[in-house]
Amino acid sequence: MNTNGTIIRMSDIRKVYDTGKVKVEALKGIDLEIHKGEMVAIVGPSGSGKSTLMNLVGCLDTPTSGEYELGGQAVSGVSRDTLAEIRNRRVGFVFQNFNLLPHISAQENVEMPLLFGGVRPAERRERAKAMLERVGLGDRVDHKPTELSGGQMQRVAIARALAMNPDIVLAVEPTGNLDSTAGSDIMSIFTDLWKQGSTMVIITHDPALARRASRVVEIRDGRITADHPSEA
Amino acid sequence: MNTDLHIIFSLFATSSRLQRKRAYLTIAAIAWGTVAILLLLAFGEGLKRQLDKNRRSTGENLAVMWPGETTKPWKGMPPGRPVRPRIDDLDFIRQRMPELQSVLGEMVSWRTAIAYGRKTVNGRVIGTNVVYGEARKHYAQAGGRFFNEDDAIQRRRVIFLGNEMAKDIFGGENPIGKTLLVNNAPYTVIGVMQKKTQMGMYGGPDSNHAVIPITTWRAQFGRQRLNNLLIQTQRPEEMKSELKKLNEILGAKYGYDATDDRALSTWDMVKSAQVTKNILIGIQIFLGIVGALTLLIGGVGVANIMYAVVKERTREIGVKMALGARRRWIIMPFVLEAVVYTFIGGALGITIANLIVAATTFIPIENNRVMSFLGRPTLSPQIGIITSLILGIIGLLAGYFPARRAASVDPAATLRYE
Numbered sequence: 001m002n003t004n005g006t007i008i009r010m011s012d013i014r015k016v017y018d019t020g021k022v023k024v025e026a027l028k029g030i031d032l033e034i035h036k037g038e039m040v041a042i043v044g045p046s047g048s049g050k051s052t053l054m055n056l057v058g059c060l061d062t063p064t065s066g067e068y069e070l071g072g073q074a075v076s077g078v079s080r081d082t083l084a085e086i087r088n089r090r091v092g093f094v095f096q097n098f099n100l101l102p103h104i105s106a107q108e109n110v111e112m113p114l115l116f117g118g119v120r121p122a123e124r125r126e127r128a129k130a131m132l133e134r135v136g137l138g139d140r141v142d143h144k145p146t147e148l149s150g151g152q153m154q155r156v157a158i159a160r161a162l163a164m165n166p167d168i169v170l171a172v173e174p175t176g177n178l179d180s181t182a183g184s185d186i187m188s189i190f191t192d193l194w195k196q197g198s199t200m201v202i203i204t205h206d207p208a209l210a211r212r213a214s215r216v217v218e219i220r221d222g223r224i225t226a227d228h229p230s231e232a
Numbered sequence: 233m234n235t236d237l238h239i240i241f242s243l244f245a246t247s248s249r250l251q252r253k254r255a256y257l258t259i260a261a262i263a264w265g266t267v268a269i270l271l272l273l274a275f276g277e278g279l280k281r282q283l284d285k286n287r288r289s290t291g292e293n294l295a296v297m298w299p300g301e302t303t304k305p306w307k308g309m310p311p312g313r314p315v316r317p318r319i320d321d322l323d324f325i326r327q328r329m330p331e332l333q334s335v336l337g338e339m340v341s342w343r344t345a346i347a348y349g350r351k352t353v354n355g356r357v358i359g360t361n362v363v364y365g366e367a368r369k370h371y372a373q374a375g376g377r378f379f380n381e382d383d384a385i386q387r388r389r390v391i392f393l394g395n396e397m398a399k400d401i402f403g404g405e406n407p408i409g410k411t412l413l414v415n416n417a418p419y420t421v422i423g424v425m426q427k428k429t430q431m432g433m434y435g436g437p438d439s440n441h442a443v444i445p446i447t448t449w450r451a452q453f454g455r456q457r458l459n460n461l462l463i464q465t466q467r468p469e470e471m472k473s474e475l476k477k478l479n480e481i482l483g484a485k486y487g488y489d490a491t492d493d494r495a496l497s498t499w500d501m502v503k504s505a506q507v508t509k510n511i512l513i514g515i516q517i518f519l520g521i522v523g524a525l526t527l528l529i530g531g532v533g534v535a536n537i538m539y540a541v542v543k544e545r546t547r548e549i550g551v552k553m554a555l556g557a558r559r560r561w562i563i564m565p566f567v568l569e570a571v572v573y574t575f576i577g578g579a580l581g582i583t584i585a586n587l588i589v590a591a592t593t594f595i596p597i598e599n600n601r602v603m604s605f606l607g608r609p610t611l612s613p614q615i616g617i618i619t620s621l622i623l624g625i626i627g628l629l630a631g632y633f634p635a636r637r638a639a640s641v642d643p644a645a646t647l648r649y650e
Contacts, residue, residue: 051644060554060644081558088556099551099646104246115242116556118235160555 005036006069007167007199008057013066015052026052027063028222034168039190039200041210041230044219053219054203058093058170059086071167088116092161094171098153100145106132106156107141113164131159135189151182158189162198169193171202175209187212236560243552244565254540258533259577262623265530266581267588269523269619274589274609276516282607283512286431287505291368293333293468295475296434297461297496304489315486315495316457319450322361328481331466332474334363338460339449340435341415346442348401348412355397356441357414359449365392367464369428370443376408376423383422384445391419396439398424417452419444429604432501434460461496471502524622530577531626538570538634546641553643563635570631571624578623586611 015027026049034040044050055061056068059075062083068075071090075083092113093099100109110128119127132141135155145153154174161169171190175183187209194200194214202209210216211230218226299316302309322337329335339359346353364370365378370392372378379390391414398407398421407421430437450456463478465471475498476490483490542549549562589609596603 055644058554060642084553084556084558087554093554093646095551095646099547099554101246101548101551108246112552113555115239116552116558116561118239164556 006033007036007038007071008032008034008201009067009069010056011067013053013056013063013068015049015056015061016064026222027056030066030222030224032217032224032227034199034201036199037194037197039194039212039214040202041213041216042201042203042219043205043210043216048219049222050203050219052222054170054172057168057201058091059083084116088113089164090167092164092166092169094154094157094161094169094174096173096176098145098150098157098177100153100156100160102145105142105144106137106148106159109145109156110160110163113160117164127163128159131163132156134162135159149182150178151185154178154182154186155189158186158193162193168199168201171200171204173204173206174202175204175206184208239561240564240568243557243561244568254537255573258530258537258573259580261530261533262527262574262577262626263530263580263584265523265527266578266619266623267585268526269520269622270582270585270611270615271588271609272519272523273516273615273618274585274611275606276512276519277610277612277615278607280512280516280607281610282429282605283431283508285607286429286605287501287508289369289428289430290432290438290501291464293465293471294367294501295463295471296499296501297463297478298434298459299457300494300497302488302492303494304492306483306487306489306492309487313488315482315488317461317482317486317496318456319446319458320456321458321461321482321485324485325461325463325478325481329463329474329477331470333464333466334361334367334462336361336364336367336462336464337446337458338364338462339446339453339455340459341449341453344415346397346401346412346414347416348410351401353397353400355400356436357391357449358441358443359446359453360443361446364443367462368438370438371426372423373426375406376421378423379443379445384447387445387447387451389417389419389448390422390444392423392443393421393425394437394439394441395425395427396437397442414442414444415452432504434499465502468502468505471500475500520618527619527622527626531574531630534570534573534577534627534630535634537573538566538631539637541569542566542634542638545638547646549638549641550643550646553641554646559639562641563632563639566635566638567628567631570634571627574623574627574630578620578627582616582619 010030010032013027013030014025017024017026030053042050042053056063059070062076070086073086075086101112107128110131111124114124114127129141132138135158137152137155137159140148140152145156148156175186178186190200191212202213204210213230216228216230217224299314302311302313302315305311319337322335325335337360341357343354344357346355362379362381362384370378378392383390391412393407401407401412402410407424410421411418412421425438427439463474465474479496480490482496488495552562589611592609
């Protein structure tokens with residue numbers, strides 16, 4: 001499935017957290033390229049700089065130094081609003097704890113990024129519905145998250161991530177809060193999405209999920225220590 | 233901008249309505265603050281209007297002068313000479329200052345025996361001009377009248393009674409047309425003054441004296457010197473220059489320095505009205521500040537609940553940011569929510585305050601010493617505008633600071649796992 005289109009290009013990315021007294025260098029020079037259609041698993045122990053890397057990849061934070069391009073757009077040194085727009089159009093997030101808004105329906109949750117993307121109401125409803133059908137929840141559109149199972153909630157989250165047709169889907173421990181059945185459901189959906197051409201970046205501890213990826217990047221102590229195709 | 237508004241209102245509409253009980257308490261606090269500021273201002277306004285009305289009851293654009301002594305030497309003459317205008321000065325001033333609304337003189341006889349039947353009271357009898365009735369607001373009760381030019385020319389023995397004095401002499405009896413004795417000379421009562429709450433006085437309240445034509449007074453008491461000289465200007469702002477002119481004219485006639493303000497002691501009612509007005513504005517500002525502080529506490533309540541809401545929704549805010557919400561899309565729904573709380577509370581407070589003010593109209597003002605001095609609480613449009621402005625500012629501030637905290641939420645926190 002690999003094509004040569006580069007979605008993520010990071011060169012010599014450093015991130016220093018300055019807490020006033022102590023300066024912590026969380027990333028010590030990351031070079032990473034992710035191409036369109038790849039499914040990359042990023043693994044590493046706690047404190048390895050994995051979370052920091054995910055924040056940068058997801059444009060939730062900006063690097064202290066280094067160049068980062070997402071889908072051909074430079075991310076370093078842009079305004080907060082532009083960063084928000086990049087997140088909206090180019091990144092689809094899937095979180096470990098789903099992070100659905102609890103008081104609105106599945107449909108409205110999926111519509112949220114479309115609202116921020118300036119999509120008109122009628123089209124919003126249509127696209128959100130289509131996305132929910134795509135993840136097999138066509139009959140649950142009006143349910144609130146509390147009325148759904150964990151697996152269903154995560155599927156709503158995936159529909160939400162896909163709604164804006166982003167350059168990458170960024171998933172953080174997507175199966176971490178699910179039982180094994182629901183977890184493997186979600187993994188299958190991810191594999192399907194990948195096969196349909198989506199670029200996936202997954203940060204995980206779960207070896208089963210990492211095995212499904214096309215490529216595994218290992219991080220330790222703020223540096224990439226291994227980068228190889230999946231054993232599977 | 234349109235998409236902006238659309239997004240902000242959509243987010244506002246779908247944001248969770250938590251903290252319901254606290255929201256009610258907050259709205260109640262705002263309502264209470266609004267009631268406080270409105271009632272205080274209404275009370276101040278009522279007081280202002282009542283005092284103004286009471287002040288006007290003496291007469292408008294008036295200055296009173298009474299005889300004094302010179303304090304400055306003039307043309308070789310030493311200070312300490314008395315200055316006392318005479319009755320014929322009234323015509324003299326009239327001629328030299330035709331722009332005046334009226335020129336009045338008062339000849340006063342204190343503790344004069346006034347007898348009717350077996351009853352005798354001692355009171356003030358004032359001889360004055362016909363225009364006095366209008367200028368000093370001696371309006372006659374139904375069935376009576378003030379004396380007129382004919383009375384003055386023919387020196388008729390007619391008397392116009394203050395309402396309290398009429399009550400003292402006649403009790404419940406109708407005084408009009410009755411004859412009473414002033415120092416044993418018979419007078420016909422032609423009118424009784426309408427009751428008025430009088431603020432400014434010199435010599436005593438109008439309700440407790442009797443007035444007769446100045447010509448009649450001179451015929452009976454035989455004096456020429458005025459006790460009081462009054463001038464009335466057409467407009468209040470003319471008073472200062474007219475008083476200066478008057479002193480120049482009388483100074484030339486009686487031989488005193490026109491800048492000697494003790495030669496004729498003067499009470500400029502226009503000036504003292506201005507002082508009173510300033511004091512009342514001060515009182516209103518003070519009341520307004522007290523009310524605004526009360527309202528501010530309500531505002532702190534709104535800010536407090538908004539902080540709680542922001543804290544509760546930290547994750548929600550982070551998620552929205554991760555999904556691409558801009559700063560203002562996060563901030564504005566919170567500001568809007570605070571404004572809505574404030575608006576509801578304010579509307580409630582305005583309604584309650586109006587009801588309370590409406591209820592006070594059932595308290596009788598007549599024969600109520602407190603109310604006739606304090607007046608009725610009155611809600612004016614200005615009070616409404618001021619209160620609305622304060623409410624708006626408080627609402628915005630109460631929303632802005634919590635919203636700023638909301639916007640400082642780190643969306644990366646939503647990614648945290650483990």
